[in-house]
Amino acid sequence: DSGVTQTPKHLITATGQRVTLRCSPRSGDLSVYWYQQSLDQGLQFLIQYYNGEERAKGNILERFSAQQFPDLHSELNLSSLELGDSALYFCASSPSRRDRVFWTGELFFGEGSRLTVL
Amino acid sequence: GENVEQHPSTLSVQEGDSAVIKCTYSDSASNYFPWYKQELGKRPQLIIDIRSNVGEKKDQRIAVTLNKTAKHFSLHITETQPEDSAVYFCAASWAGKLIFGQGTTLQVKP
Numbered sequence: 001d002s003g004v005t006q007t008p009k010h011l012i013t014a015t016g017q018r019v020t021l022r023c024s025p026r027s028g029d030l031s032v033y034w035y036q037q038s039l040d041q042g043l044q045f046l047i048q049y050y051n052g053e054e055r056a057k058g059n060i061l062e063r064f065s066a067q068q069f070p071d072l073h074s075e076l077n078l079s080s081l082e083l084g085d086s087a088l089y090f091c092a093s094s095p096s097r098r099d100r101v102f103w104t105g106e107l108f109f110g111e112g113s114r115l116t117v118l
Numbered sequence: 119g120e121n122v123e124q125h126p127s128t129l130s131v132q133e134g135d136s137a138v139i140k141c142t143y144s145d146s147a148s149n150y151f152p153w154y155k156q157e158l159g160k161r162p163q164l165i166i167d168i169r170s171n172v173g174e175k176k177d178q179r180i181a182v183t184l185n186k187t188a189k190h191f192s193l194h195i196t197e198t199q200p201e202d203s204a205v206y207f208c209a210a211s212w213a214g215k216l217i218f219g220q221g222t223t224l225q226v227k228p
Contacts, residue, residue: 002161033216042124043162043207043218056214090161104150104211109161 003027006091006110014118018079021113025072025093031055032074033094033107034066038087049074050096081117088112120145122210124219131198132227139222141208142190150211151184151191154218157204165206166193198226 003026013019025032034046045058049068060066063081068074078085092107121144131137143151152167168175168182168191175182184191195202203226208219
C-alpha cells in the first residue's frame with residue numbers, strides 16, 4: 001500500500017460525458033502528479049500541483065482540468081469524453097523540500113482509476 | 119520540452135543472464151533519473167534512482183549508470199529471476215516535471 005488513495009477504481013461512461021477522478025496523497029506529501037496510461041503506452045505526464053498551486057504542466061488536453069484543494073487532495077476533471085480518453089489514470093504524490101522549489105523525489109503511485117469510454 | 123527515449127521496447131533473457139535497458143534524455147537541465155517497475159495490473163514502483171551529481175549507483179542486483187555528457191542513463195539487472203519480469207520505465211526530471219520513457223517489457227524465461 002503506497003498510502004495514495006484514488007477513487008473510483010473503475011468508471012464506465014459514454015462519449016460526451018464528464019467525470020471527476022479523485023486522489024488523496026500520502027500524509028505529509030505536498031506534491032501531486034497526474035499521469036495517463038493508455039493500453040500498451042507509457043506514462044504520459046498531465047499535470048503537477050504543489051501545495052495547492054499548479055507547478056508543472058504536460059500534454060494535458062484543454063478538455064481536462066485539475067486542482068488541488070487546501071486539504072491537499074486533488075481532482076482531475078475530464079469533460080467531453082472521447083473514446084480515446086479510455087485509459088488508466090494514475091495519481092502520485094511525492095515528498096517535497098521547501099528549500100528546493102523544483103526538487104523531485106520518489107513518486108508514490110495510487111492504484112489508478114480505470115476509465116472506459118463507450 | 120523534455121523527451122525521454124527508452125530502448126529496447128521488449129527484452130527477453132534467460133534466467134540468470136543480465137539485462138540492460140537504456141534511456142536518453144533531451145534537456146541537459148534534467149537532474150534526477152529514477153527507474154520504476156510496473157508488474158501486470160499493478161502500480162509503478164520505484165526500484166532505483168540517481169541524481170546528476172552521481173555517475174553510478176548500485177542496489178544488490180540492480181545498478182544505474184548516468185552519462186551526463188551524452189545525456190543517457192542505463193539500468194542493469196544481473197542474475198535475472200522470473201520475478202524480474204515486468205515493465206520497466208525510466209524517467210527524467212526537470213522543473214517539477216517527471217517525464218517517463220515508453221517502457222521496456224522484460225521477460226525472464228526460467
